[in-house]
Amino acid sequence: MKTLKMRSTAIAITALMVLLTSACGKAEPTTSGSTADTKSSASPAAAETKKSAEPVKVIWWHSMSGELGKAVDKLVADFNTSQKEVQVEAVFQGTYDESLNKMKASMDSKSGPSLIQVYEIGSRFMIDSKAITPVQKYVDADKFDLSQLEDNILNYYKFDGKLYSMPFNTSNPILYYNKDMFKAAGLDPEKPPTTFEDVAKASQALSKDGKAGASFAIYGWFMEQFFAGQGAEYLNNGNGRTTAASESMVGSEAGVKTLTWWKQMVDSKTATNLGRKTDDTKKAFLAGQVAMTLDSTASLRGIVSGADGKFQVGTSTLPKPADAKDGGVVVGGASLYILNNKSEAEQKGAWEFIKFLTNPQTQAWWHVNTGYFPITKKAYDEQLVKDNLAKYPQFQTAIDQLHNTKANKATQGAVMGVFPEARQLVETAIEEALTGKKAPKEALDAAAKSITEKIGAYNKTVK
Template sequence: MKRKMIVAVFLLMSSVLLSACSGLSHADDNRIQIVFWHSMAGPPLEALNKIVNDFNQSQDEIYVKPEYQGSYEESLAKFRRVGGTDNAPNIYQAQDIGSKYMIESGDIVPVQQLMDEEHYNMNQLERNIRNYYTVNGKLYSMPFNSSTPVVLYNADAFKKAGLDPNKPPETYSQFREAAKKLTQANKGMKGFSFLNYPWFFEELLAVQGGEYINQNNGRTGLATKATFNSQKGLNIFKWLREMQKDGTLANYGTSGDNESSGFLTQKVGMFMSSSASMAEMFKNAPFKVGVAYIPRPDNIERQGVVIGGASLWLSKGKSAKEEKAAFAFMKYMASPKSQADWHIHTGYFPINPGAYKEPIIIKNYKKTPQFKVAVNQFHDTKSTYATRGPMMTLMPQSRVIMSRAIDDLYQGKNLQQSLDTAADHVNEAIAQMNLANKK
């Protein structure tokens, strides 16, 4: 009996300890439980858990249970297996390029439906972010972790190279010259690195006003062909090839971790990264980190950037009570306070413009004004089909194809041919999918 008592006490204490480590409160049996699948890890996971815990403690009717499902790709594969069944989560976080699949799956309830029922004020959401997740006038998901690409640079290395850290380069030629000076002035440093992550190619295309696929980036009709192999796509490849010939371009392949490490150890002076990485870079860099807009060709006016990240989707087939409870949590996540905390602790943008009035952001911007650069770039974006981003079910597959084209670039192959080959492969995949959908 005594041994059983000891075991019971041990199990109870273990449960308490696990609860403390997770930072999450426990559900009350009388609450409506909402299962929330997400793909956040590292600092974003800590920030997310805090928001969830604050929500759970703010009321006694709803309990949100967050469940990590691996990367966006791993999570989407899991959702595909359970979507539309009782095993589906109430809320699912899907990557931006998974939006077309989610809409066509038939396994979701458009968030617009709940917004209309509750007369939710859409102006609480940033217009440029809403635009990405709106198709045919309907908002399908609640924006959440929104990011854009920025250029992060070593401000101390800039000074050493005779560059003004308060005036970072803006155009391709300016970046090329800055990369040369950084490489020459800082032993063991390459001036710039470009990760083989096709999202950056898509963004450099959009900043020129270039569309990735036809039918206005798939926004006004079903896309039938790729258009990224245009002159604007070639501009990007030519610029990278020029810096490669200059000996100023570092190649980290597809490893974002290695590229970040290269920057922090001062082997790279400038690189493109997600704004979501800013907080971590500011914290860990042994030098001052500067933030700049992504580059554009010299003779083309800047159009802006496309929102990246992910949004929250409501699963179909849940009870009306669960739907309303899930939407209540979404609204809490979108509130100014939640978004302000999320922004400062991660670098993701506030989806609610009211967040910029929160004391935590005002105070942080005075301390770290670099945060504002990414926000300004986002707010300077013109609303066009190019900057709303491509809407196509095959975007994940297209990125795999484009990754091969970027690899060809680094291997010295013909630039236009590499782009055309990638476009041909995407066109084949589009034709097969469109034909299958007609049957």
């Protein structure tokens, strides 16, 4: 996942139909093999020896840019030097949306990847595409122990008990707050707010001298998380997990309660609306213009470093109503899918790389250098992680929040084939409510109606 904001653009239904057609039709191997070997004058045994002497090449498409891209390149280099059988080539393909669209275009040719990183909201689409080999196949064949991985991370990527992709970069949102501003306002900087009611009360005390108590970016991901925090499902049919979702629930009580709370703070000027970009709220927070904000756990190091010498950063769990049911957070980020239009050798090579990425030492390094969660439990035993946690104790909030999340359909996360479009529609609804164009219930009901219609159209193409 990019740090947080890689905004989702629409994935067209017609594009899905093209992908389904191509993915279900032709599956041609791309490594050197049958055609060239049968035309060769060399004996079959000699040809096999030549093939086995060459490492299998695995092309991995990813969306990690900047420092994250450098971290990806380091992982690939470490894997390639650790053995001689498989060589991975990492290729940056732009944003998650751009990479996924390129994959669709490549499915009827040999130009696509062996392995691809796809954001979490692309999960339903990837499964429906029939373009992948579920990693469960290799988990079973290798008797790979999934219990070594974080349950609440695996939970998102499992469907009907089967793991279709391997989690890679994982995050969730937390509340960041300015401890110095809390102290100046007479609030205990060691007792941050954890409920909607407490946030509203603290925000009122913190709003003075032209500074706002809070600012939350208009981001659909936050609304999804607020639902999970209340133990509420975002879609019908068990969040689209029991059977395919057919209706959006964003206009339900959990959504209205959340948006009403948010709007009341903006209306009372104890929270400021800075729009859809989380970078804008982050900058305002680091400038000391707002006392509280929401951001990804993957942003923690950058925020703490950015505030160094100016103020102390505190962290708290994602707020929820005081009367909320058992819930927690839904993991964000992305996972790795093995494409099924490649040779078995390439697919197995991709799996070997995936296994390398899950080992504790690799996960410890990835976590410390990116801020994403380790997906392997034993990574926390590595000295590298212990030292990092000592330096950034705020990350304990994120770890505890993940581990304290109650496993249910709400926290497993909603899945639908039109999630990018749905997220944008919800952001429009939030914007309409915060700017006074519509009441919270009216705005969310309109979004739910549009999302439900898009789900219906999508489901017809899948059938």
